[in-house]
Amino acid sequence: MLYKLHFLQHIWRQIRLVGSLPYFSLLVWTLPLLLFTSGHNSLMAHDEALYASRARLMFDSGNWIDPWERAHHKTPGPYWLIASFYKLFGLSDASARIPSMIAGIFSLCLVYEIGKIMLGKKLAWLAAAILSVEFFWLQYCRLSTPDVPMIFLVLLAIWSLIKTELHPKYRYFWSFIAGLSLGLGFLIRSFMIFLPIIALLPYLIWEHRRHRHLTNPILYLGFFVGLIPTCVWLWLNWLHYGNQSFEELLNFVGQLGSDNHYNNGLLFYVWNIALNTFPWAFFGILGLFLTVRRPIYRYQLILVGFPLVLFCEISIFRTRFPHYGLCLYPFLALFASVGLNWLGNIYQIGIPSQLPLQKGKINILNLFARKNLPRNLSYGFGGLGVLLVIASVGVISWGSSDIRKYATIGLAMGLGWLILPVVWISRYHFGKKFLTARYWIAGWLIPCWLALAAMGSIGLLSDYNPVLKTFLQQSAIASILQSHPTYYVQIDQKTEVLLYFYLSIHAQQVASVSQIPALSYAWIYTDQLPKLSRPHRIIGTVKEYQLIQLLL
Secondary structure (H helix, E strand, C coil): CHHHHHHHHHHHHHHHHHHHCHHHHHHHHHHHHHHCCCCCCECCCCHHHHHHHHHHHHHHHCCCCCCCCCCCCCCCHHHHHHHHHHHHHCCCHHHHHHHHHHHHHHHHHHHHHHHHHHCCHHHHHHHHHHHHCCHHHHHHHCCCCCHHHHHHHHHHHHHHHHHHHHCHHHHHHHHHHHHHHHHHHHHHHHHHHHHHHHHCHHHHHHCHHHHCCCCCHHHHHHHHHHHHHHHHHHHHHHHHHCCHHHHHHHHHHHHHHHCCCCCCCCCHHHHHHHHHCCCHHHHHHHHHHHHHHCCCCCCHHHHHHHHHHHHHHHHHCCCCCHHHHHHHHHHHHHHHHHHHHHHHHHHHHCCCCCCCCCCCCCCHHHHHHHHCHHHHHHHHHHHHHHHHHHHHHHHHHHCCHHHHHHHHHHHHHHHHHCHHHHHHHHHHCCCCCCCCHHHHHHHHHHHHHHHHHHHHHCCCCCECCHHHHHHHHCHHHHHHHCCCCEEECCCCHHHHHHHHHHCCCCCEECCCHHHCCCCCEEEEEHHHHHHCCCCEEEEEEECCEEEEEECC
């Protein structure tokens, strides 16, 4: 009996040891957020469905080089990735998203490794945990787009450059990995990879006398080796399309650099990133201020210089989309860990009643300690939590069924925010001194985790077009679409892309309804149906479209 008891204690010690490992704990923290769904998946139009459908074209045709009628304007890396997972796990929207999920997990590990070198293990883990609960980052980790895979390669290159300095004995190996990562980045994201490369120039040039990266031939060798798949693809495309292969790549970059379809202003990324990372942008700005005030030895031009230069680049670039700023999110998480940890230290100290400011010297730490920002934040977000709980309970009780599911998000986040004032009051009014800064910091992470988990569970992070997909999966509709071609005269681009992915026989566009053969099926706008003179019968209706069969 005693032997069994010792055996169980040994197992428990091993479990605790594994649980304390940073990678394991990060995986336990992140994996549910990547996997929680309502049980249904459907693609987001427009970008996600475009990449998934182009990869499907390669998969269905067996032509992974030039399956298009004319030269393509993007490099094929993301299509190859997605199509490879179609081969492994079958053709589905879930399979299309696996590459981004894997890249997201490895990116968290790299953020931890980079943060461990620059900031220490504690802040490194906190940064990775914060990154995983940034809404926009998590959303793109669950989309079949090339953004997160490219960021993984950029982080791998940065980590390799740092490792080159730390381990001169393996300098050539790490230099090759850094160059290879950036070269493969061109395969994944075309010319967009040059934005982070340019952002690395301050570090590469101004710190050159120390690290000598720019005179290391192995770095360039790795870069050119990484370019080999793209060069081979371009050569094969040139044999098929001629000079149009190069022209399309260059014209697309020129178009992005000159167009601003949504009239997003110069400050677009300021408010957009703040909104998509709430509340972490606040801590990120605080952490940036602290890091500028107390520079990180050796790595200041990576930790601060890289994101600032990249932010300026994408802001100047005329085409401004939210996902262009994704490469900043890991660095925002690193800054947020610095800011949150600093506030946690003030929380640990409490309210210092006798901390006089030194004359002639602004002591920001003492100033914030006197104002007691952690206490005010705890009460402020606790009040916000109360409002969210009240509003959510009201919606659940009296709201319609369509919006009731959204109330669960507010309820989860509201209950989570209540942790902050409870921890503060318990420590400073009831003497629960065991509630250290770790509990207070957890009070910031848990509400975001709960809200994102709720979003995933009701399908907001995976099921973007449930109405269309459910319609296409109806047995009566599916039997028609699997055995007959469909036609359309005009259809919005987003629906067209979704149909291209979900239909095994692709819909064909015609100039007018008169060109559609008799007894064929067609997609038509509902409001245009009364104008249709040809005899027909309605098969089904989805959104603003109707699937009809033309009888004559």
